[in-house]
Amino acid sequence: MTDRLDPKNWRPAIAVHEYRFDNGLKLLVLPNGSLPIASFQVHYGVGSRNERQGITGISHLFEHMMFRGSKELGPEEFARIIQAKGGEVNAFTTQDSTSYFENIPADQLELVVRLEADRLKNLDLTPESFASEREVVRSERKLRSVDSPFGLPLELLFATAYTQHSYQWPVIGWDSDLVAMTHADCLDYYRTYYNPANMVVVVAGAVDPEQAKDLVQKYFGDIPSQGPPPPVHTVEPPQRGERRAIFKKVSQVEAFLAGFHVPALANPDIYPVMLLAAALGMGKASRCYQKLVRPGRAIEVDIDLSPPPFTTQDPGLLIVLGVVPPGQPVAALEAAVWEEIAAVQTKGLEEAELARVKKLLRSQTVRVLANNFYRGLLAGLLYLKTGRFDGINDLLANYEQVTLEQVQTAAQKYLTADNRTVVVVQPVSPEENEALGPVS
Amino acid sequence: MAPRDDFLPEIYAHTLANGLRLVGLEYSRTPWVNITFMAKRGAEADPAGKGGTADCLAECLTVGTQHRDQLALALAVEGRGAMLQAHGSWDHTTITLEGLAEDFPELMALLAEIVLEPGFPEEEFLLLRERRRAELQHALDDPREVANRTYLPLFFGDSPYGHPVDGSPESLAGLQLEDLRSFFQTQVHPQECSLVIVGMVPQAQALATTQQFWSTWRSPLAPAPAFQDAPQTLAQPGIYLLDRPDLTQSEIRCGHLGPPRSTPDFFALRLVNYILGGGGFSSRLMMRIRAEKGLTYGIRSQFHCRRAPGPFIISTFTPAEHTATMIQEIKNVMTEVKETAGTAAELADAQSYYVGSFPLGLETPGGLAQQIKNIELYNLGLDYLSLYRPRILAVDQSAAQAAAQKYLYPEELVILVVGPAARCRLELEKIGRVTLLPAG
Numbered sequence: 001m002t003d004r005l006d007p008k009n010w011r012p013a014i015a016v017h018e019y020r021f022d023n024g025l026k027l028l029v030l031p032n033g034s035l036p037i038a039s040f041q042v043h044y045g046v047g048s049r050n051e052r053q054g055i056t057g058i059s060h061l062f063e064h065m066m067f068r069g070s071k072e073l074g075p076e077e078f079a080r081i082i083q084a085k086g087g088e089v090n091a092f093t094t095q096d097s098t099s100y101f102e103n104i105p106a107d108q109l110e111l112v113v114r115l116e117a118d119r120l121k122n123l124d125l126t127p128e129s130f131a132s133e134r135e136v137v138r139s140e141r142k143l144r145s146v147d148s149p150f151g152l153p154l155e156l157l158f159a160t161a162y163t164q165h166s167y168q169w170p171v172i173g174w175d176s177d178l179v180a181m182t183h184a185d186c187l188d189y190y191r192t193y194y195n196p197a198n199m200v201v202v203v204a205g206a207v208d209p210e211q212a213k214d215l216v217q218k219y220f221g222d223i224p225s226q227g228p229p230p231p232v233h234t235v236e237p238p239q240r241g242e243r244r245a246i247f248k249k250v251s252q253v254e255a256f257l258a259g260f261h262v263p264a265l266a267n268p269d270i271y272p273v274m275l276l277a278a279a280l281g282m283g284k285a286s287r288c289y290q291k292l293v294r295p296g297r298a299i300e301v302d303i304d305l306s307p308p309p310f311t312t313q314d315p316g317l318l319i320v321l322g323v324v325p326p327g328q329p330v331a332a333l334e335a336a337v338w339e340e341i342a343a344v345q346t347k348g349l350e351e352a353e354l355a356r357v358k359k360l361l362r363s364q365t366v367r368v369l370a371n372n373f374y375r376g377l378l379a380g381l382l383y384l385k386t387g388r389f390d391g392i393n394d395l396l397a398n399y400e401q402v403t404l405e406q407v408q409t410a411a412q413k414y415l416t417a418d419n420r421t422v423v424v425v426q427p428v429s430p431e432e433n434e435a436l437g438p439v440s
Numbered sequence: 441m442a443p444r445d446d447f448l449p450e451i452y453a454h455t456l457a458n459g460l461r462l463v464g465l466e467y468s469r470t471p472w473v474n475i476t477f478m479a480k481r482g483a484e485a486d487p488a489g490k491g492g493t494a495d496c497l498a499e500c501l502t503v504g505t506q507h508r509d510q511l512a513l514a515l516a517v518e519g520r521g522a523m524l525q526a527h528g529s530w531d532h533t534t535i536t537l538e539g540l541a542e543d544f545p546e547l548m549a550l551l552a553e554i555v556l557e558p559g560f561p562e563e564e565f566l567l568l569r570e571r572r573r574a575e576l577q578h579a580l581d582d583p584r585e586v587a588n589r590t591y592l593p594l595f596f597g598d599s600p601y602g603h604p605v606d607g608s609p610e611s612l613a614g615l616q617l618e619d620l621r622s623f624f625q626t627q628v629h630p631q632e633c634s635l636v637i638v639g640m641v642p643q644a645q646a647l648a649t650t651q652q653f654w655s656t657w658r659s660p661l662a663p664a665p666a667f668q669d670a671p672q673t674l675a676q677p678g679i680y681l682l683d684r685p686d687l688t689q690s691e692i693r694c695g696h697l698g699p700p701r702s703t704p705d706f707f708a709l710r711l712v713n714y715i716l717g718g719g720g721f722s723s724r725l726m727m728r729i730r731a732e733k734g735l736t737y738g739i740r741s742q743f744h745c746r747r748a749p750g751p752f753i754i755s756t757f758t759p760a761e762h763t764a765t766m767i768q769e770i771k772n773v774m775t776e777v778k779e780t781a782g783t784a785a786e787l788a789d790a791q792s793y794y795v796g797s798f799p800l801g802l803e804t805p806g807g808l809a810q811q812i813k814n815i816e817l818y819n820l821g822l823d824y825l826s827l828y829r830p831r832i833l834a835v836d837q838s839a840a841q842a843a844a845q846k847y848l849y850p851e852e853l854v855i856l857v858v859g860p861a862a863r864c865r866l867e868l869e870k871i872g873r874v875t876l877l878p879a880g
Contacts (some may be wrong), residue, residue, distance in 0.1 A: 004468040005468055005642045007471035008542075010470070010640070033466075034447075034469050035447050035802060035803055036447055037799050037800055076699065076731045079720060079721040079722070079723055080789070083720065083721070083722045083793050084722065084788075084789035084792050084795040086793055086794075086798070086800075087797070088797060088798010104796075132732075132734035133734065134733035135735075136730055136734050136737050139734075139737045139757070140738075142689045142757075143737055143757060146689075147687050147688055148582065149578070149581040151581050185569070249686075250581075253577070253578045282520040283514065284510070285511065285517075285518045285519075289514075294510070294567060295567065296567055296570055296571060296574075299571060299578055311741050323708065324576065325570070325574035325577075326574060326577045326578070355519075356442050356515070356521075359518075359519065359520065360521045362521055363522065363539055363540050364521070366471065367470070370470040370803065370804045371804055372803065380445070430685050430686055433686050440688070
């Protein structure tokens with residue numbers, strides 16, 4: 001057997017080269033030369049978390065505006081130029097961050113560094129393109145939230161679970177805020193959040209770290225910094241009792257969504273919760289699949305907690321989605337899910353069960369490390385949200401170290417009735433739906 | 441200048457005495473292995489009125505063997521942190537087991553047991569059939585699903601591509617375990633199957649393990665002929681409206697028949713489609729309809745090239761009041777591209793996109809396995825990857841123009857609108873004959 005094909009010789013440690021520039025900009029380089037490709041990423045430390053009532057959704061709308069041209073480039077020309085060199089271009093906005101990326105042939109690195117710096121320095125924010133892009137985003141909102149099966153109930157879940165913190169509104173924003181938002185709001189937002197002190201640049205792939213540093217210095221080094229933007233101070237207080245809400249819509253099925261407040265990404269308590277969520281809902285051997293989905297009591301029981309680096313910066317929600325077959329009531333399913341949680345609270349997991357979910361999470365982590373894009377996201381987003389990028393090499397150990405007691409304690413501490421919010425989806429006829437007023 | 445190709449993976453292929461082909465490559469970037477069993481028959485071979493047979497068979501194989509029940513099987517897979525996925529698709533059915541390369545011998549033994557020693561457990565079949573029926577009922581809550589599922593039978597009628605691959609609540613109602621057994625016996629034959637292995641596994645080990653577990657497989661019947669004819673009857677061109685008063689947007693599908701995968705015009709057509717609607721912001725549909733007019737968040741076109749002639753489909757959505765405008769714009773853009781196939785610069789950009797982005801598809805075991813499956817399924821040749829970029833570059837403007845002329849028919853579109861009729865029907869009737877489809 002050749003050495004390179006022996007799994008025993010694989011070393012998971014990822015080398016990360018860190019550079020800091022005079023204007024506050026940070027650069028992380030993750031060299032990996034096995035294919036002539038690279039992922040270039042620019043992560044800004046701003047998402048819907050930094051917004052306020054009246055301009056909800058501005059982070060995501062602004063992400064769209066970054067493609068609408070600079071002093072040199074016309075609308076969407078940025079994407080066209082890079083695609084024409086074989087690059088894949090996109091961006092995404094979350095509660096905590098806004099990320100732009102180009103996955104490219106490695107010899108096109110200078111082009112994308114230059115163009116990313118150009119749109120940061122020279123964005124052409126015209127009132128006309130703002131008005132047009134606002135309608136594109138409203139169409140996206142209709143697609144993802146309004147006309148989707150559980151989009152609006154999910155928004156209601158966050159709006160009910162959070163009373164003070166900005167996670168209470170959706171990343172895409174409320175429709176009325178999208179309508180009322182102005183071109184001036186966008187300019188103000190741009191000046192506040194898009195600056196070198198509030199971002200991290202990542203290059204992962206077949207690149208020389210020093211050469212990457214020189215390119216970033218050349219194109220980003222002269223961008224002045226206004227210093228870091230105002231921090232988010234608001235803290236969601238502990239929930240003191242279950243909250244429930246009903247959402248009526250035309251639907252073939254009854255369903256419920258539940259959210260439990262759980263720790264933030266930087267809190268090591270999140271790892272026992274991850275393993276707990278996996279034991280409850282990941283795979284066909286999981287408790288909820290075996291007890292509820294397989295025997296036909298549910299079409300779906302999804303236990304969702306985003307893994308690093310997508311876990312939220314401030315304490316987020318572990319979300320349960322339970323869907324029953326048409327014609328069945330959802331209340332019994334909800335009670336059955338709470339019983340499964342109670343069983344872990346009183347008896348904990350079996351040893352073999354914990355070993356299984358540890359191996360599942362380990363293998364899923366190894367799997368994504370094949371990809372420069374994901375390696376870059378891990379380093380960049382961990383850095384942005386926790387201030388440390390070396391967490392990228394702790395992930396496997398973080399799962400491995402968790403004990404049976406820690407999982408049971410996590411279930412007792414976080415998955416309590418007092419800490420949960422439940423939204424029940426109640427089907428109505430098209431006529432009743434009409435009478436309840438418009439959705440937007 | 442010829443593109444560099446020192447990074448191209450070396451694909452190996454072996455044919456066992458029973459006709460089963462092993463095709464794979466050695467992958468050294470992460471200790472992962474992807475093993476896919478592919479039968480070259482799929483949903484097109486579903487018996488008439490029993491749409492979903494191949495897809496149900498695929499899942500049924502994963503819920504019990506002659507030696508293990510569903511739970512023991514799930515524990516064997518997930519206890520190794522592996523993932524088991526099974527699908528019936530057009531022209532093929534796959535069972536994929538992927539996991540850590542250290543477990544390769546056990547994973548290979550498991551996959552062989554799943555495929556060659558199926559348990560066909562009656563109880564599990566009935567449970568999965570009822571769960572799938574409920575899921576398909578619930579799919580009516582998602583307008584995109586409704587549009588996709590309505591379009592195929594509308595367009596293809598009774599021909600083999602004329603149903604969703606996972607069937608409908610009605611087709612599953614009549615499905616029996618015997619139908620799955622029969623499909624397996626008549627459609628899954630070693631001479632028409634391939635095993636694809638991409639991972640940190642030396643070729644010699646892959647071959648030895650394949651021979652160990654798969655060489656004794658025999659089928660008493662001759663392989664069933666593959667479907668490769670053009671459909672006999674298609675829907676009349678025009679607008680078909682499915683009223684959904686609860687929606688805010690219209691989901692739109694516009695299509696006509698395209699060529700099979702074996703067409704010599706494949707590469708020219710790929711480039712023309714990039715210019716029309718397959719190239720994101722580099723395509724005319726996206727530029728005209730999203731960037732200039734703000735009518736939608738997304739629009740794309742695709743030739744679904746299969747063994748038999750498949751559909752060409754443009755998919756989009758728009759706020760209901762813009763439905764007629766959208767359809768008119770789509771026809772205008774299609775007409776432009778049919779007449780000119782775009783400019784020389786657009787063709788050059790499309791070519792450099794496919795040439796430059798080519799190595800991005802070779803990064804992960806999953807991406808590579810997809811490439812090999814495609815090569816096997818459509819007999820593209822083991823040199824397909826090395827010839828891909830030269831073939832893209834060999835398309836000149838006249839070949840692109842000829843392909844656009846030959847394969848685009850803006851006046852023959854079968855157009856499906858799923859949306860609120862009260863807000864779009866009058867405008868639609870001004871641009872063409874509208875047939876109202878019965879609800880449900």
